[in-house]
Amino acid sequence: MSNSLNPAYNRDNISMSVIRRLPRYYRYLNELQINGISKISSKELSQTMGFTASQIRQDFNCFGGFGQQGYGYNVSQLRDAIGEILDVGANKKCIMIGAGNLGKALLSINFERLGFNLLKVFDNDPDIIGTEIKNFKISSCEDLADFCTNQKIEMAIICVPSSAVKELANTLYENNVKAFWNFSHFDISLIYSDVKEESVHLNDSLMALGFMI
Amino acid sequence: MSNSLNPAYNRDNISMSVIRRLPRYYRYLNELQINGISKISSKELSQTMGFTASQIRQDFNCFGGFGQQGYGYNVSQLRDAIGEILDVGANKKCIMIGAGNLGKALLSINFERLGFNLLKVFDNDPDIIGTEIKNFKISSCEDLADFCTNQKIEMAIICVPSSAVKELANTLYENNVKAFWNFSHFDISLIYSDVKEESVHLNDSLMALGFMI
DNA sequence: TAGATTGTTAATCGATTAACAATC
DNA sequence: TAGATTGTTAATCGATTAACAATC
Numbered sequence: 412m413s414n415s416l417n418p419a420y421n422r423d424n425i426s427m428s429v430i431r432r433l434p435r436y437y438r439y440l441n442e443l444q445i446n447g448i449s450k451i452s453s454k455e456l457s458q459t460m461g462f463t464a465s466q467i468r469q470d471f472n473c474f475g476g477f478g479q480q481g482y483g484y485n486v487s488q489l490r491d492a493i494g495e496i497l498d499v500g501a502n503k504k505c506i507m508i509g510a511g512n513l514g515k516a517l518l519s520i521n522f523e524r525l526g527f528n529l530l531k532v533f534d535n536d537p538d539i540i541g542t543e544i545k546n547f548k549i550s551s552c553e554d555l556a557d558f559c560t561n562q563k564i565e566m567a568i569i570c571v572p573s574s575a576v577k578e579l580a581n582t583l584y585e586n587n588v589k590a591f592w593n594f595s596h597f598d599i600s601l602i603y604s605d606v607k608e609e610s611v612h613l614n615d616s617l618m619a620l621g622f623m624i
Numbered sequence: 625m626s627n628s629l630n631p632a633y634n635r636d637n638i639s640m641s642v643i644r645r646l647p648r649y650y651r652y653l654n655e656l657q658i659n660g661i662s663k664i665s666s667k668e669l670s671q672t673m674g675f676t677a678s679q680i681r682q683d684f685n686c687f688g689g690f691g692q693q694g695y696g697y698n699v700s701q702l703r704d705a706i707g708e709i710l711d712v713g714a715n716k717k718c719i720m721i722g723a724g725n726l727g728k729a730l731l732s733i734n735f736e737r738l739g740f741n742l743l744k745v746f747d748n749d750p751d752i753i754g755t756e757i758k759n760f761k762i763s764s765c766e767d768l769a770d771f772c773t774n775q776k777i778e779m780a781i782i783c784v785p786s787s788a789v790k791e792l793a794n795t796l797y798e799n800n801v802k803a804f805w806n807f808s809h810f811d812i813s814l815i816y817s818d819v820k821e822e823s824v825h826l827n828d829s830l831m832a833l834g835f836m837i
Numbered sequence: 838t839a840g841a842t843t844g845t846t847a848a849t850c851g852a853t854t855a856a857c858a859a860t861c
Numbered sequence: 862t863a864g865a866t867t868g869t870t871a872a873t874c875g876a877t878t879a880a881c882a883a884t885c
Contacts, residue, residue: 422835428852430835434828438809452866461814464866465854472868480867481861497831512729517826519725525827526834565837590837592830596651601674609833613730613824614738615647617805618710620822621739622635622643624778624803641876665842677842678878685844693843694885 425473432470433497435460440490452483499526504562505592508579509570510534510549513594517568518545530562552579559586566590573597638686645683646710648673653703665696712739717775718805721792722783723747723762726807730781731758743775765792772799779803786810 439460443451453464453471460467471477471484477492478484494500505527507514514532522529534540535552542549550558558564567588569576576597583591590607591599600608652673656664666684670677684690684697690705691697707713718740720727727745735742747753748765755762763771771777780801782789789810796804803820804812813821 426852430832431828433835434825434831437831438828454866461811463854465856466852468867468869469853476868478867479861480859481865483866496835498834498837499831501834503834503837512725512732516725516729520826520830522830525830527830566833590833592833598674607833607836609829609836611824611826611829612647613733615644615651616822616824617733617735617738617740618647618650618712619643620779620803620805620820621711621714621716622646622709623820623822624711624716639876667842676878678880679876681843681845682877689844691843692885693883694841696842 429470429473432462433493436467436470437490437493437497437499440486440493443486444490449486450483451486453478455483497526499524501526502528503565504528504530505566505568506530506555506558506564507532507568507570508534508552508555510536510539510544510547511570514568514570515544517570518547527566529568530564531558556582556586559583559588564588566592569593569595569599571595577602642683642686645675646706649680649683650703650706650710650712653699653706656699657703662699663696664699666691668696710739712737714739715741716778717741717743718779718781719743719768719771719777719801720745720781720783721747721765721768723749723752723757723760724783727781727783728757730783731760740779742781743777744771769795769799772796772801777801779805782806782808782812784808790815 439456453467456462456467457464468478471489474492474496477489502523503526505522507517507529510532511534514534518529518532529547531550532544532547533550533552533555539549540551559567564586565588567583567590569579569591571579573595576593576595576599580591580597580599580602584603584606589603589605591609593599593608593610594613596612596614598608598610600606652669653664666677666680669675669680673680681691684702687705687709690702715736716739718735720730720742723745724747727747731742731745742760744763745757745760746763746765746768752762753764772780777799778801780796780803782792782804784792786808787810789806789808789812793804793810793812793815797816797819802816802818804822806812806821806823807826809825809827811821811823813819
C-alpha cells in the first residue's frame with residue numbers, strides 16, 4: 412500500500428464536516444510526533460481525540476491510503492500528508508484590516524505555520540497609522556487597494572466593526588481579494604457568491620454556551 | 625395561536641445544529657427591530673440570512689408557535705422569545721483567566737447583553753496583576769479558587785496557553801465551575817465529561833480557510 | 838372569500854457508525 | 862500462521878428540504 416495522496420482524491424468532493432476536522436488531526440499528530448510517537452492506530456487516536464475510530468478511518472480515506480493493515484498509521488507520514496492537504500506550506504499572501512484590540516491579539520498567531528504570509532496591517536485611525544505593533548508598521552487604508560493589486564493579496568483578515576465591512580469588502584473584492592477571515596457579523600459571501608469566507612462569530616459562540624448552561 | 629414558548633419544548637431535545645443558528649436569528653431580528661420592521665415572513669428572512677424558509681420555520685417550531693398563518697412572524701415577539709431561549713437575561717456570573725492580548729481583546733465584548741456578568745479577570749504574571757484594563761483590576765490566580773467558590777461562578781473564559789489549562793481546569797472544576805469558553809486547544813470536556821464547553825479554535829478556523837482557497 | 842404563510846408531515850440528502858473482508 | 866487493524870461497504874441516524882393542509 413502506497414502512503415501517498417490518493418490520486419482519485421478531489422478537493423471539491425470533500426465535505427465541510429471532514430475539512431473542519433483536518434486541522435484537529437494535524438494538531439494531534441504534530442503533538443504525537445513531537446513526543447516521539449511514530450505509530451498510532453485509529454483506535455488509539457479515537458481515545459485521545461474523542462472521535463470514533465470508524466470516523467477517523469473514513470476521514471483519512473477521503474484522501475488516500477495512509478495506513479497499513481494490522482499496524483496502524485505512521486504518524487509523521489500522516490501528519491505531513493494532512494499538512495499537504497491543508498496546504499500549510501503555501502504561504503498565501505494576506506493582510507489584516509483593523510488594528511484594534513482584536514487585530515492586535517491576532518498578531519500573536521504564527522501565520523507562517525498555518526500556511527499564510529501576513530504582509531501588512533491596515534487601519535484608518537490616524538492615531539494608529541504609523542505606529543508599530545509586533546513588527547508591523549500600521550498602514551493607512553488609503554493604500555489598501557493599490558497594495559492588494561500590486562502584491563496579489565489572496566486573503567484578508569477583517570477586524571473592523573460590522574458597519575464598515577460592506578464598503579471594505581467591495582474595495583477588496585474589486586482588487587481581487589476573494590478570501591476572508593472575517594471577525595465581523597457582516598456576511599461577505601451573501602453579496603459576493605464566489606468568495607471563500609470563514610467567519611468567526613465570537614458573540615454567537617458565547618450565546619450558544621449560554622444556552623447550554 | 626398563542627405567541628408563547630411551546631409548553632412541550634424541552635431544552636434537551638434541541639439539536640446542536642439548531643442551537644448554533646439561534647444567536648444568528650437573534651442578531652438579525654434585533655437588527656430588524658432597530659430598523660422599525662415589525663413583521664417578517666420566513667421567506668423574507670431566508671433571503672436576508674441565507675437559510676431556507678423551510679429550515680427557518682422548522683427551527684422556530686422547535687420552541688413554539690410564534691407565527692401567524694397568512695401573516696408571518698412578529699419581529700419583536702420572536703426576538704424576545706429567542707432571547708429568552710438563549711437566556712440573555714440570565715446574567716450568569718463568570719470570570720476570565722488570562723489577561724494577555726486575547727483576553728484584553730475579549731474585554732470589549734458586551735457580556736451583559738449576551739447573558740453574562742463578568743466579575744473578575746485573573747492572571748499569574750506579576751507584571752500584570754494589579755494593573756487595570758477596561759475597569760478590571762487584574763487579580764492573582766492565587767485568589768481564583770476562593771473567588772469561584774464564594775461567588776458561585778458558573779463559567780470561566782480561558783485565555784491562557786494550552787499547557788496551563790489542565791491544572792487550571794482542575795482548580796476551576798473543583799470549585800464548581802462547570803462551563804468554559806475555551807480559547808486554548810486543551811479539551812476540558814475530554815477529562816470532565818459533565819462540563820459544558822464551547823471551544824474557539826482560531827488556528828483551526830484559519831487552516832480550514834486555507835484549505836478552501 | 839381569496840391570498841398568503843405558517844405548522845407539520847413526508848421525502849431526501851448527507852454524515853456517522855457498524856461490520857467485516859482484505860491484508861499486513 | 863495468528864493477531865491486529867486498515868479500507869470499504871452497508872446500516873443507521875440525523876438534519877435539511879419539499880410539500881401541502883390548516884388557518885389567519
